[in-house]
Amino acid sequence: xxxxxxxxxxxxxxxxxxxxxxxxxxxxxxxxxxxxxxxxxxxxxxxxxxxxxxxxxxxxxxxxxxxxxxxxxxxxxxxxxxxxxxxxxxxxxxxxxxxxxxxxxxxxxxxxxxxxxxxxxxxxxxxxxxxxxxxxxxxxxxxxxxxxxxxxxxxxxxxxxxxxxxxxxxxxxxxxxxxxxxxxxxxxxxxxxxxxxxxxxxxxxxxxxxxxxxxxxxxxxxxxxxxxxxxxxxxxxxxxxxxxxxxxxxxxxxxxxxxxxxxxxxxxxxxxxxxxxxxxxxxxxxxxxxxxxxxxxxxxxxxxxxxxxxxxxxxxxxxxxxxxxxxxxxxxxxxxxxxxxxxxxxxxxxxxxxxxxxxxxxxxxxxxxxxxxxxxxxxxxx
Amino acid sequence: xxxxxxxxxxxxxxxxxxxxxxxxxxxxxxxxxxxxxxxxxxxxxxxxxxxxxxxxxxxxxxxxxxxxxxxxxxxxxxxxxxxxxxxxxxxxxxxxxxxxxxxxxxxxxxxxxxxxxxxxxxxxxxxxxxxxxxxxxxxxxxxxxxxxxxxxxxxxxxxxxxxxxxxxxxxxxxxxxxxxxxxxxxxxxxxxxxxxxxxxxxxxxxxxxxxxxxxxxxxxxxxxxxxxxxxxxxxxxxxxxxxxxxxxxxxxxxxxxxxxxxxxxxxxxxxxxxxxxxxxxxxxxxxxxxxxxxxxxxxxxxxxxxxx
Numbered sequence: 001x002x003x004x005x006x007x008x009x010x011x012x013x014x015x016x017x018x019x020x021x022x023x024x025x026x027x028x029x030x031x032x033x034x035x036x037x038x039x040x041x042x043x044x045x046x047x048x049x050x051x052x053x054x055x056x057x058x059x060x061x062x063x064x065x066x067x068x069x070x071x072x073x074x075x076x077x078x079x080x081x082x083x084x085x086x087x088x089x090x091x092x093x094x095x096x097x098x099x100x101x102x103x104x105x106x107x108x109x110x111x112x113x114x115x116x117x118x119x120x121x122x123x124x125x126x127x128x129x130x131x132x133x134x135x136x137x138x139x140x141x142x143x144x145x146x147x148x149x150x151x152x153x154x155x156x157x158x159x160x161x162x163x164x165x166x167x168x169x170x171x172x173x174x175x176x177x178x179x180x181x182x183x184x185x186x187x188x189x190x191x192x193x194x195x196x197x198x199x200x201x202x203x204x205x206x207x208x209x210x211x212x213x214x215x216x217x218x219x220x221x222x223x224x225x226x227x228x229x230x231x232x233x234x235x236x237x238x239x240x241x242x243x244x245x246x247x248x249x250x251x252x253x254x255x256x257x258x259x260x261x262x263x264x265x266x267x268x269x270x271x272x273x274x275x276x277x278x279x280x281x282x283x284x285x286x287x288x289x290x291x292x293x294x295x296x297x298x299x300x301x302x303x304x305x306x307x308x309x310x311x312x313x314x315x316x317x318x319x320x321x322x323x324x325x326x327x328x329x330x331x332x333x334x335x336x337x338x339x340x341x342x343x344x345x346x347x348x349x350x351x352x353x354x355x356x357x358x359x360x361x362x363x364x365x366x367x368x369x370x371x372x373x374x375x376x377x378x379x380x381x382x
Numbered sequence: 383x384x385x386x387x388x389x390x391x392x393x394x395x396x397x398x399x400x401x402x403x404x405x406x407x408x409x410x411x412x413x414x415x416x417x418x419x420x421x422x423x424x425x426x427x428x429x430x431x432x433x434x435x436x437x438x439x440x441x442x443x444x445x446x447x448x449x450x451x452x453x454x455x456x457x458x459x460x461x462x463x464x465x466x467x468x469x470x471x472x473x474x475x476x477x478x479x480x481x482x483x484x485x486x487x488x489x490x491x492x493x494x495x496x497x498x499x500x501x502x503x504x505x506x507x508x509x510x511x512x513x514x515x516x517x518x519x520x521x522x523x524x525x526x527x528x529x530x531x532x533x534x535x536x537x538x539x540x541x542x543x544x545x546x547x548x549x550x551x552x553x554x555x556x557x558x559x560x561x562x563x564x565x566x567x568x569x570x571x572x573x574x575x576x577x578x579x580x581x582x583x584x585x586x587x588x589x590x591x592x593x594x595x596x597x598x599x600x601x602x603x604x605x606x607x608x609x610x611x612x613x614x615x616x617x618x619x620x621x622x623x624x625x626x627x628x629x630x631x632x633x634x635x636x637x638x639x640x641x642x643x644x645x646x647x648x649x650x651x652x653x654x655x656x657x658x659x660x661x662x663x664x665x666x667x668x669x670x671x672x673x674x675x676x677x678x679x680x681x682x683x684x685x686x687x688x689x690x
Binding site: 117121122129142270276324342345 | 416417419464467468471472473474475477478479481482483484485486488489490492493494495496614615618621622625655656658660661662663664666667670671674675678
């Protein structure tokens with residue numbers, strides 16, 4: 001069967017497509033904070049937070065094959081590092097990001113030690129209990145002097161006063177109005193930068209030698225070890241980096257809301273499960289999977305957020321969801337997740353690839369460093 | 383001494399609930415080799431069904447069997463419709479499906495019954511509290527060596543022992559039990575000698591979920607309440623119990639549950655400065671990590687030989 005279209009990876013058409021997609025992305029990236037309403041910006045920050053967390057988890061689960069249902073703990077480490085340093089010691093929120101990164105890296109690397117022996121669903125069990133223990137540890141009486149116990153910490157964000165200047169570039173103020181309460185664009189840019197950092201870190205790891213050893217561990221641990229992958233070091237780094245990256249959106253959540261409590265959703269096991277679900281729905285083991293999954297999840301939960309009130313449901317859908325006492329967002333997503341396991345185990349991105357491959361013949365870049373027109377020469381037979 | 387006995391009794395009654403949860407996990411694991419992460423939420427759904435029966439005026443003695451039948455149906459349907467088709471693809475897919483089921487059931491409970499339907503939330507409810515299987519008023523206790531032991535604790539403990547005995551008979555003295563053992567030891571060979579493995583697996587999931595339902599009702603009865611987060615910690619204690627006892631040993635699961643219940647209560651009671659009520663769940667975490675690291679097959683499980 002001949003394909004209607006042929007696309008050479010690295011060819012002119014492929015670069016043009018990338019350029020168009022990149023331009024659209026950048027346009028949207030700038031459109032949201034400058035043109036959209038505050039409510040929309042706020043929803044976008046929520047989506048960006050989830051994206052960063054899901055991408056961090058993807059590095060560990062999607063690429064290395066180590067199941068974690070405890071990433072809420074690393075998210076919480078980020079939130080509490082920022083919270084404690086800002087509210088108790090008066091640091092600037094930006095400085096705390098680096099500290100959170102280091103702390104979470106160390107804790108993540110420690111968690112990788114049992115993961116050297118414990119595999120598969122048993123590891124899921126260990127991480128699940130870690131996720132359950134974390135909020136309790138925060139609430140423990142012995143920790144109260146540091147973490148504020150069940151009440152949590154407040155004043156963990158930026159202190160904006162009348163003195164803060166407003167930055168303008170030819171009449172355009174990219175950070176929003178820092179003088180008043182209207183600081184959403186500013187927070188949006190912090191979130192966007194964190195997402196970009198996490199994306200670049202994941203991309204850098206995945207497309208390198210380290211990434212190939214992660215995938216080797218995922219596909220066959222014994223074979224990877226035989227091929228010379230150092231399991232202990234690689235797993236330790238994967239856990240550490242994944243935890244460290246996951247702590248960044250945690251810091252963001254503390255900066256954004258200005259307070260940290262042990263019972264906020266992203267710090268509990270339900271948060272960890274949400275990270276996992278959006279990642280798998282989007283496509284585990286693909287760079288764009290978590291991004292698409294998170295965007296979709298936040299879109300659905302935002303649209304259906306007020307559906308516990310019957311009047312808010314569109315008339316067509318009222319018979320389906322009118323009986324529900326709670327917004328149906330998480331239920332819908334759970335059904336989508338289960339359905340995807342039947343039809344497309346690699347999520348939306350995997351499905352997209354399958355559909356595209358039906359119409360477009362993608363010629364991969366030849367192995368080695370040659371240009372696209374000279375196919376890599378096969379090694380001569382001895 | 384009185385304090386010790388009281389804590390022991392509390393530990394044993396809590397441990398009984400963990401034992402029930404662990405039994406459900408073990409029965410499923412023996413059959414299919416899967417860890418059912420939705421076990422706690424399936425039990426919670428049945429517990430809400432029992433609550434609803436109470437709202438309709440059905441006494442708990444009748445509501446409990448209804449809840450367990452619903453649990454059996456839920457487990458059987460889950461195995462046939464969701465787990466079996468996906469299990470052919472990969473174990474990871476089964477894990478994701480059970481996790482999806484976890485999220486779905488948790489949402490469904492909230493959607494139908496709200497988070498906390500009992501009077502403490504102000505939502506109209508006929509019942510004042512979740513009905514208990516055993517007398518649970520403040521005056522219902524017996525005194526042993528000066529310690530006041532609640533009748534409820536005694537009742538729960540006896541119930542679990544009776545159920546364990548019944549399961550022992552089921553596994554060892556009936557055709558069905560024999561078939562389940564055969565499937566557990568080698569599914570392929572069992573099929574070859576004419577055992578209907580599909581039916582056995584379906585029934586295993588059904589029984590496991592029905593036992594989970596019993597655990598949920600007992601636990602809600604102890605707490606006088608049912609809410610959406612009720613089973614999170616119970617599930618993790620149950621998993622810890624199954625890990626400790628060995629994932630393929632029902633007797634080990636019961637013993638593991640009781641041990642963990644006692645350890646947890648003793649740790650919370652005697653080390654209340656460090657552990658206390660808040661960090662009780664840390665006991666489960668430590669038990670899971672230590673057992674998996676030191677003796678992954680648990681106390682009574684069979685060690686798995688891995689072939690490369």
